[in-house]
Every structure is written in C-alpha cells, then in structure tokens.
Amino acid sequence: MAKESILVPVDGSESAERAFDKAVKVGQRDGAHVDVLNVIDTRQFIGEMQDTLISGDTIYQMTQDSEEYLKSLKKWAHDNFNFDDVDYHIRYGSPKRIISYDFIKDHHNTLIVMGATGLNAVERMLMGSVTEYVNQHALADVLIVKTDMGNNPVKPTMKKN
Numbered sequence: 001m002a003k004e005s006i007l008v009p010v011d012g013s014e015s016a017e018r019a020f021d022k023a024v025k026v027g028q029r030d031g032a033h034v035d036v037l038n039v040i041d042t043r044q045f046i047g048e049m050q051d052t053l054i055s056g057d058t059i060y061q062m063t064q065d066s067e068e069y070l071k072s073l074k075k076w077a078h079d080n081f082n083f084d085d086v087d088y089h090i091r092y093g094s095p096k097r098i099i100s101y102d103f104i105k106d107h108h109n110t111l112i113v114m115g116a117t118g119l120n121a122v123e124r125m126l127m128g129s130v131t132e133y134v135n136q137h138a139l140a141d142v143l144i145v146k147t148d149m150g151n152n153p154v155k156p157t158m159k160k161n
Contacts, residue, residue, distance in 0.1 A: 004032035007109035007140070009039065009099045009130075012069060015115025018154065019145040023113040024077045027085060034086045035107055036073055038066045039095040066090050096133040104139040113143045 008023040010016040020036060027034045040062055070088035077083045091098045099112065114131055135142045148154055 004030060004111070005107060005109045006032050006034045007037060007099070007103060007107065007112045008034060009037045009095065009112070009114050009134075010070075010073065011038065011095075013115060013117065015117050015145070015154075017073075017115075018148060019113050019115040020073055020077075021081075021149055022143075022145050024081050024083050024086070025149070026111075026113065028081055028083045032085075032111075034077070034083075035089060035103075035109060036070055036086060037089045037091060037099070037103055038070055039091050039093065039098050040066060041095055042092050063090060095130045096137075099130065100134050100138045109140050111141050111143060112138055113145060116144050116146050 006023045006027055008016075008020050010020055023034050023036075026032065040059075067088075067090060070090070074086045074088055077086050089103070091103065093102075099114075103109070104112075112134060114134065116131060117129065131144060135144060146153065
C-alpha cells in the first residue's frame with residue numbers, strides 16, 4: 001500500500017499557514033507525506049487588454065518569491081516539528097482546478113488540508129472562495145482548518161492597509 005499523502009495549498013495567509021502546521025502534525029502522527037503547493041494564478045497576468053501580459057521578469061520574480069516562501073515552510077516544519085517529509089511545488093493556472101483535480105491526479109494525495117479563507121478577498125467576492133470550490137469538487141477528502149494548534153477557534157483579523 002502506498003504511503004498516505006497530504007496536500008496543503010498555501011497562499012501566504014495566516015489561515016493557510018495554520019493549515020500547514022496542522023497538516024504537518026497529521027503527517028507526523030500518521031507517518032504521511034506532505035506536499036505543500038503554491039498556485040500562481042495565471043489569470044492575474046492578463047492586463048486590461050486581453051492581449052497584454054505582464055513581463056517575464058515579473059513572472060520570474062513571483063516564482064522566486066513563491067519558492068523562497070515554500071522553502072521557509074519546509075524549514076519551519078523541520079525546526080518546529082522535526083518533520084522532514086515535505087515536498088514543495090509551484091504550479092501555474094487556476095488554483096481551484098489545480099488543487100481540486102490536477103495536482104491530486106499527479107500526486108495521488110488522499111487528503112487536502114487547507115485554511116478556511118485565503119488572501120484574496122476581491123476574488124472571493126466575485127468568484128467564490130477557492131476553499132469552498134475545493135470542498136465541493138476535490139478528488140480527495142478535504143479538511144478545512146478553522147482552529148489554532150490548540151483547537152481553539154480563530155477569530156478573523158481585520159488587516160488595515
């Protein structure tokens with residue numbers, strides 16, 4: 001039987017990072033592998049005019065930033081949980097589709113652990129949340145994290161710009 005594998009999509013939000021911590025704890029407890037994934041939403045590359053794209057340099061920088069962030073999560077798992085069975089991945093495209101179908105098909109994850117809300121409030125208003133979509137359509141079970149590591153409810157924070 002193949003080793004259990006957990007997918008944790010992250011976007012830099014506190015909610016996603018709580019989900020990552022919980023996934024690592026589950027991985028540690030159950031002897032499971034953890035795949036941490038950041039999806040760079042290519043829809044944001046389309047400018048005001050449909051044929052204009054942001055520069056390759058910008059995409060490259062976004063990829064570099066994503067890789068540094070994912071490396072820091074892998075290090076966090078090692079330093080704080082003594083857990084090293086973590087691989088990180090960067091994909092490009094629609095987060096909803098990649099998390100629900102494409103990544104699961106490629107990596108055969110048996111569980112998706114994700115935060116209740118992500119960073120992009122505007123997209124959530126216009127198109128519905130990624131978490132909501134994944135919960136309804138994913139090819140694997142979905143655990144939506146709403147509590148901290150002590151299983152205490154997390155109060156939403158209002159960030160001021």
